[in-house]
Amino acid sequence: DQQVKQNSPSLSVQEGRISILNCDYTNSMFDYFLWYKKYPAEGPTFLISISSIKDKNEDGRFTVFLNKSAKHLSLHIVPSQPGDSAVYFCAADSGSARQLTFGSGTQLTVLP
């Protein structure tokens, strides 16, 4: 049973527009959420995170929104750039588990 789900395997966006990547989770014990970006032939790199006590965290072009009641989080990239083309993984953690549970990833393609 997937506890973290990314239902869109792929997303294409025009350069300069907004990219919205979505993630749903089922485990109410998750209290910390992260987004990782992965280029081919490289390991995932940390992008941005959010604690469950917040509903928004912003870092430059990247903003993560958390809706605890819906068990949903999203990553907004504005404006999108071709270099953002990568696989984006959503991950969740609960303090007691001390392990990250990852979604299956969304391939973002930003078209020039």
Added chain:
Amino acid sequence: DSGVTQTPKHLITATGQRVTLRCSPRSGDLSVYWYQQSLDQGLQFLIQYYNGEERAKGNILERFSAQQFPDLHSELNLSSLELGDSALYFCASSAGDSTEAFFGQGTRLTVV
């Protein structure tokens, strides 16, 4: 460069064989995590070590084992290999129990 080093980068071996994957964490990081990424799958947590001791266990098969040595490097041992074990194996490290983990470039294991 994340600072996490994994060797080898590629490994091809036959069914029934045993292999060892190695991970050197970032300098000063005490936690080491192992993840498996099969084709079209997300990252599956296998196991975590913290300062030489097993801290958390995920969906790790009994044929697989890991350890973390006094110098904090870690090894993942995979035995009685099956075709389905072909995957990317990632190691990650973090400073402690902090959930921001830094990933290595992975070892691509192909079982033929």
